[in-house]
Amino acid sequence: KAGVTQTPRYLIKTRGQQVTLSCSPISGHRSVSWYQQTPGQGLQFLFEYFSETQRNKGNFPGRFSGRQFSNSRSEMNVSTLELGDSALYLCASRLQGAQGEQFFGPGTRLTVL
């Protein structure tokens, strides 16, 4: 069974631009969560989607948004990029009911110049 895939793996943008990251969960997993990882703040929860609906949201500004499609694939968007948005963005999927065990993708490394 294929793991969680994320595209692109690396991305370089400039301040003010917007970016869209994509995540394909493990087949059969309907829950997809997004995390941001930086050296200073560590791993922080962004949001979770289940059945195309946002179910949980972390403490991030409205510039961070996401969506989920009917096939459970998810995208997250960051608008008006700031230097501080440079981070590793991780996507994780899980089976419904399996709260503790999530399967993470390799991440997208975003650099904002």
Added chain:
Amino acid sequence: LAKTTQPISMDSYEGQEVNITCSHNNIATNDYITWYQQFPSQGPRFIIQGYKTKVTNEVASLFIPADRKSSTLSLPRVSLSDTAVYYCLVGDHSSNTGKLIFGQGTTLQVKP
């Protein structure tokens, strides 16, 4: 969600057993304890999860005392490839939330 406290870093040598202890004094009745491993520039990987006493799988063992205020991840006979950051998480598994709260984690350095 209960806060967890772990050592920032640990050193070990190949072949040794490594024990990483996590403190979670405010753990709630419905909370489970979960450990993840993360290598540089990769996503975290689930290692083990438990509620009480001892849990063992092919990778590690998890020891949880009766009061559940702490837990110890035990890695038998570590190798250089076990060098990674290890995170202890506590979460309510009755809430059906996918939100995981990661602390600083413990950076384990295995030396030859």
